[in-house]
Amino acid sequence: MAKWADYCISKLTLVNGWIETVIVYTDNGDSLSALPEEKKRTWMVAQVQAGKTFCSIRKNSTGTWNKIGDTSYDGQIFTWYSVPKNIVKRKAFVSYYHKDDEKYRLMFENLFDDLITSKSVKDGDINPDNSPEYTKMLIQNGYLQDTTVLVVLIGEKTKCRKHVDWEISGALDYKVGDKYAGVLGLFLPTHSSYGSEKYTRGSIPKRLEANAQTGYAVLRDWTEDREKMQEYIEEAVAMRENDDMIENKSIPQMTKDECE
Structure with missing residues (x-):
């Protein structure tokens, strides 16, 4: 070049x-x-x-x-031409449906790997079939330990995947690290609510929706704009000071996938 x-x-x-x-x-x-x-x-x-x-x-x-x-x-x-802020890199756990949305997980890390430290589980990394064991392994293997923000990539079928529900639940469990994680949900271009001012109830994971309703979880559209994404992540991190708004233990964990 x-x-x-x-x-x-x-x-x-x-x-x-x-x-x-x-x-x-x-x-x-x-x-x-x-x-x-x-x-x-x-x-x-x-x-x-x-x-x-x-x-x-x-x-x-x-x-x-x-x-x-x-x-x-x-x-x-x-x-100068605008660039992201030189601030601390956030430890981000990326939760997503591996079959449909791996492309966006890879794009997320390619675009923002100097803004975050990615702690996402890749396909095949962990594969137990029950929530307590899965969450335990996430903690022991360091995926959720000290996670600053959980980023949920929301595609059309993300709502019905049990592992996504378990990952959200684990990030909102105080025993993981010394603080609850912030939660950022990103509507992917493949989701029917992408680009809309409002999302359709029931079209996102139940645990994510419950925390969006209280105001704890931040919901935004997917973007490749590095400054915007940094702003979204910081919004979610700031909500960690409002952990009284978290809805977690009252919501039963999913026991099976509800779609393929």
């Missing part, structure tokens, strides 16, 4: 409208550096004064970085 700039910015932090820190990759001309570095504004200024250039980048659904546009500096103020 042609060189985009000397340094490529993937995330940044603002304080009072001014850049405080950035996450940058070095552009080697034919590729970006394997690992990014966190740098301060003073370093950026010194680099520009030394003749170095900057640009903003974002990932696509295959996990490939693309240039958004150039970053400029007028001697006092930087002007």
Whole structure:
């Protein structure tokens, strides 16, 4: 690939409208550096004064970085193309129907793997057929341990899959980690409620719907926009302070799949 700039910015932090820190990759001309570095504004200024250039980048659904546009500096103020915030990576457990929605799980990790630490179960990782044993193995194997946010990918058949129900139940169990997980439900483009202001009752997992009704679970449409997804995740994380709104133990766990 042609060189985009000397340094490529993937995330940044603002304080009072001014850049405080950035996450940058070095552009080697034919590729970006394997690992990014966190740098301060003073370093950026010194680099520009030394003749170095900057640009903003974002990932696509295959996990490939693309240039958004150039970053400029007028001697006092930087002007840049918008990128996600440079904040802590959230530990995200992705719950989904493996048969139908594996494509979106992979896209989610490709697009947002620098914003989250994915702890999802891949097809074949765990396969017990009862909820207590399944949840126990999720905890012991570290999938749900210290999970910050549970992300439910909502396709047409997600509502009738017992493992999704068990995963939501496990994430909302206080004994898993030191706090309840936040819950973010994402309507996939394959779901009938995608793009609608309201969803049809009964079209999403019962446990997810119960917590959406109380306001604890956040429901949003699937997006490939990295900044929007970061906002959605942070919304769900913020709801962890309202754990009195959680509905979990009063809802019986599913004992079988209700669709193929």
